[in-house]
Amino acid sequence: MLKLWNFLKLKNSFKLIGLRVILRPVLKRDFKIINQFFKDQEIIELAFGVKYEKNFLKNITSDYLQNLLLCLNKTFVIEVNKKIIGFTTYTYEASQNCHIRLGITIGDKKYWNQGYGTEALKIFLSYLFNKIKVNKIMLDTALFNQRAQRCFEKCGFKKIKRDSETNFNTAFSKIWMSLNKEDFKDEAAG
C-alpha cells in the first residue's frame, strides 16, 4: 500500500508521501484549521480521552494548542487532495531520548473509518524509526476509543497496560500501547 511513498526534501521543507495522504511539517498558518478541529466536543473527548462539561474541555484544549505551538518541528499536518484533514505530533519521553510519545487526530470527521489514520500513521512511524532514529513509540488512548485502538493495532502497536485517571471524581480508563522499532513492519521500505 505504501510502496510508493517518498521522502522528498524540498528546500527547507519536506513531505512524507503516501498513496492517498501527504504529511508535511505544520506551519503557523495551519493552526487556523487545527483550532477549528477542536471546536467539536466529540473530537476533544476522543483526543483527550475524557468526557467533561464544555468549559473544562475548552481549557484543556487551549493549553494543548499552546503547547502544540511550541512543537512545530515535531508536528505534521495530514493532507488529502491538498486539504488538511488532521495532524500528528510527538514528544520525547523526558527520561529516555529514543523513546517518544505520539498523538494523532483526524479532525475532519468525514474522513474517519476510511483508512486515512492508519495510512498516515504508518508513514509517520516509518519516518520516526528511520529518520529520527527513535527506538520505541508509546501512546495512550481512552478505553472507550475503540476506533483509535483498532487503528493503532493495524499499525503494529500492542496493548501493554491499563491505567486510570481521576479528575473531578470521575475516573477515566485508558490503554497504553507501544511499538518497538524491531517489531515495526515497514511497508514504506518496500
Ligand SMILES: CC(C)(COP(=O)(O)OP(=O)(O)OC[C@H]1O[C@@H](n2cnc3c(N)ncnc32)[C@H](O)[C@@H]1OP(=O)(O)O)[C@@H](O)C(=O)NCCC(=O)NCCS
Ligand atoms: C483515531 C483516528 C486517528 C483513526 O483514524 P481513522 O482514519 O478514522 O481510522 P482507520 O479508518 O484507519 O481505522 C479505524 C478502524 O477502527 C474500526 N472501528 C471504527 N469504529 C470502531 C468501533 N466502535 N469499535 C471497533 N472498531 C472500530 C474501523 O472499522 C477500522 O478498522 P478496520 O479497517 O479493521 O475496519 C481518527 O478516527 C481520529 O483522529 N479520531 C478522533 C481523535 C482521536 O481519537 N485521536 C486518537 C486519540 S489517542
